[in-house]
Amino acid sequence: MKIKINGKIVETATGKTILETALENNIPIPNLCYHPDLKPSNHCKMCVVEIKGLKKLQFACSTKAKKKWKG
Ligand code: FES
Known part of the structure; x- marks a missing residue:
């Protein structure tokens, strides 16, 4: 799946943080x-x-990468 981090679109795998x-x-x-x-x-x-x-800050080391979040 592709996600955007700091404006950069990157590829990641399910389960990766x-x-x-x-x-x-x-x-x-x-x-x-x-x-x-x-x-x-x-x-x-x-x-x-x-x-x-998401309203709250999240821990990048334990939050799995997703395409979209709701919260
Ligand atoms: S809490 Fe994520 S690196 Fe320490």
């Missing part, structure tokens, strides 16, 4: 506690991002 998708496409999102071999902990809160359609 926003952070994984961004990093694979050289789009920087600050992060500290993320590690690809560990379960997301949401401890550092450095990776929070704004997602169009």
